[in-house]
Amino acid sequence: MTVFVPGMLPEEYETLRRTVATFTDGEVAPVSAQLDAKHEFPYALVEQMGDMGLFGLPFPEEYGGMGGDYFALCLALEEIARENQSLAMTLEAGVSLGAMPIFRFGTDAQKQELLPHVIDGRGLAAFGLTEAEAGSDAGGTKTKAVLENGEWVVNGSKSFITNSGTDITKFVTATAVTGTRTGSDGSRKPEISTIIVPNGTPGFTPEPAYDKVGWNSSDTHPLTFDGVRVPEANLLGERGRGYANFLRILDEGRIAIAAVSVGAAQGCVDASVQYAKERTAFGKPIGDYQGISFKIARMEARVQSARAAYYAAASKMESGLPFKKEAAIAKMVASEAAMDNARDATQVHGGYGFMNESLVARHYRDSKILEIGEGTTEVQLMLIARDLGL
Known part of the structure; x- marks a missing residue:
């Protein structure tokens, strides 16, 4: 292993x-x-x-x-x-x-x-999964794709899609309902497949970019599909396996989000250590006071714990072993570490930490979405509990 x-x-x-x-x-x-x-x-x-x-x-x-x-x-x-x-x-x-x-x-x-x-x-390519009413419940996809004369005709919309509206975006892979299937309990369920839609296809429109709290230099748009036609060969993977396939992609992505979160948490530690050594109060560096040094020590402990969690998840993934639970744990622990460290780093920096140009202010604004994107904290807890048989 x-x-x-x-x-x-x-x-x-x-x-x-x-x-x-x-x-x-x-x-x-x-x-x-x-x-x-x-x-x-x-x-x-x-x-x-x-x-x-x-x-x-x-x-x-x-x-x-x-x-x-x-x-x-x-x-x-x-x-x-x-x-x-x-x-x-x-x-x-x-x-x-x-x-x-x-x-x-x-x-x-x-x-x-x-x-x-x-x-x-x-x-760049983008991943079109989330919709206004299908976020954590991605199985609630409303976008539809109908096969007509050798072409998929796609209608619907997507929300919060990263890299979808840049000048160099090449295509979007979008989940869509392509029919219905009979479930194991005899009920009819939507058949969700994945369609590749090249940028510039008539009817495919990246709407105006979102005005976000953070991640301000990341590209994020809602998308509209209005009678979009692409060849039948643009089906990605097996028909009806789109939802299952994207769940696999999300499991891997949670390890990547954990890595981003650890980087953010580490950046807050590095900035706080430097500032605590340079900033003086009452005649000595603020890092000499336990109120500051203990806060930064806890920040470092969060980083080390979160890094170990995503390394463990990556170890199982690269070894070909089941890693869903470990990815969920890493994503949850690391994203919470990023948010907690951003809050504490802002406190260490005082008024300067509240200025938008400071690194810790950017992390304070940016880190919250880490607890939401690619599966909320609540979804991670659900996955962990399910793995425990609960």
């Missing part, structure tokens, strides 16, 4: 981690506040990440990938998220939610045609 241990990474992983850390400190950190303030998508940084091979980390070389694995992607996400959660989520959604469904469930022709264009950083 593959086992990843914090602080004891094999050389190839440690080299990757250091490389991405250098990129984050040298290229990402200096421009993150400006990108956030302007709500500007980081095209130049995305291109640089493509040149570094980050979008291709878990994919085979035959598709232009790096031949690595999912854990390598998580290490990159953690390092980037220390400084910029929006950029980390652009990478996470582009790989885990955008390209991975094609790799996991696509035909050879779909892989050869689509993957090279979204794992080089010159193109």
